[in-house]
Amino acid sequence: MKQFRAENLTSIYGEKTLLDHVSFLVETGDRIGVIGVNGSGKTTLLNAVSGVVPADSGTIETPNDYSIGYLKQDPDLDEDKKVLDAIFSGAQPVFQLIRDYEAALEAYSANPEDVKAEQRFTKLQSQMDQDDAWLAESEVKSILTQLHLPDLDLKVSQLSGGQKKRVGLAQVLIQAPDLLLLDEPTNHLDFDSIAWLEKYLSEYRGAVMTVTHDRYS
Numbered sequence: 001m002k003q004f005r006a007e008n009l010t011s012i013y014g015e016k017t018l019l020d021h022v023s024f025l026v027e028t029g030d031r032i033g034v035i036g037v038n039g040s041g042k043t044t045l046l047n048a049v050s051g052v053v054p055a056d057s058g059t060i061e062t063p064n065d066y067s068i069g070y071l072k073q074d075p076d077l078d079e080d081k082k083v084l085d086a087i088f089s090g091a092q093p094v095f096q097l098i099r100d101y102e103a104a105l106e107a108y109s110a111n112p113e114d115v116k117a118e119q120r121f122t123k124l125q126s127q128m129d130q131d132d133a134w135l136a137e138s139e140v141k142s143i144l145t146q147l148h149l150p151d152l153d154l155k156v157s158q159l160s161g162g163q164k165k166r167v168g169l170a171q172v173l174i175q176a177p178d179l180l181l182l183d184e185p186t187n188h189l190d191f192d193s194i195a196w197l198e199k200y201l202s203e204y205r206g207a208v209m210t211v212t213h214d215r216y217s
Contacts, residue, residue: 001027001028001029002027002028002062002063002066002178003025003026003027003028003062003063004025004026004027004049004060004061004062004066004068004178004179004207005024005025005026005060005061005062006022006023006024006025006048006049006058006059006060007023007058007059007060007061008021008022008023008057008058008059009021009022009023009045009048009055009057009058009060010022010055010056010057010058011041011044011048011053011055011056012056013044018040018041018044019041019044019045019048019055019058021058022045022058026179026207026209027207028178028205028206028207029205029206029207030207030208031201031202031207031208031210032207032208032209032210033210033211033212034046034209034210034211042183042211043072043073043183043211046070046072046181046183046209046211048060049068049179049181049209050068050070050181051068052070052072066178066179067175067177067178067179068177068178068179068181069172069173069175069176069177069179069180069181070172070181070183071168071169071172071180071181071182071183071185072168072183073183073184073187074161074164074165075164075165075167075168075169075171076168077156077164077167077168077171078156079155079156079157080155080156080157081155081156082152082153082154082155082156083149083150083151083152083153083154083155083156083159083167084099084152084153086156086167086171087144087149087152087167087170087171087174088171088174089171090171090175091171091174091175092175092176094131094133094136095136095140095174097124097127097128097131097133098128098133098136098137098140100124101121101124101125101127101128101133101137102137104117104120104121104124105121107120107121108120108121140174143170143173143174143200144170146192146193146196146197146200147166147169147170147189147193147196148166148190148193149163149166149167149170150163150166150167161188162187162188163188165187165188166188166189166193169182169185169197173200176205176206177206178206178207179206179207179208179209180201180204180206180207180208180209181209181210182208182209182210182211182212183211184211184212185197185210185212186212
């Protein structure tokens with residue numbers, strides 16, 4: 001079981017202390033809801049845990065191979081990338097394999113007489129078998145479908161704020177980190193997508209820390 005340990009995290013903004021010697025332990029499988037009024041330091045805590053904006057003082061200890069995925073209220077996405085490329089950015093190697101396999105399948109289906117396309121498809125299909133990647137592929141397709149993402153060939157710069165939020169959520173879910181940090185993940189989601197996300201998070205293998213106004217926390 002992997003552990004994330006925070007000791008005496010303290011963050012001060014101007015004259016206001018947002019985190020005051022905060023200590024806690026997160027273990028694999030934990031589900032944590034971060035609750036507080038606006039301006040009380042919820043996002044500050046997630047920023048400190050993720051390392052995006054480290055606390056002014058305190059320590060964080062994790063195993064060397066520990067991974068953290070962070071969905072911000074306004075996700076950091078490469079505006080020049082296509083939606084699908086942005087989603088797979090930073091993903092585990094198995095998901096890049098899936099991306100390559102899907103592209104090869106599309107190319108081969110469009111031109112089955114192309115010998116090179118057939119060879120590439122066959123090679124990647126064998127690699128999918130070898131890496132036992134079919135379950136991961138099914139999970140990726142479920143995430144992309146259930147979040148009702150925009151056209152995957154659009155550039156991120158063409159998306160609305162709500163669409164970018166869904167792309168960012170898909171990105172962090174596909175990364176499948178040891179600790180999943182979600183800041184208002186249900187913003188811009190419809191009822192069906194929220195219900196799916198609740199179920200997905202309840203079955204998630206890692207730990208989850210969430211800021212949300214919905215019932216999950």
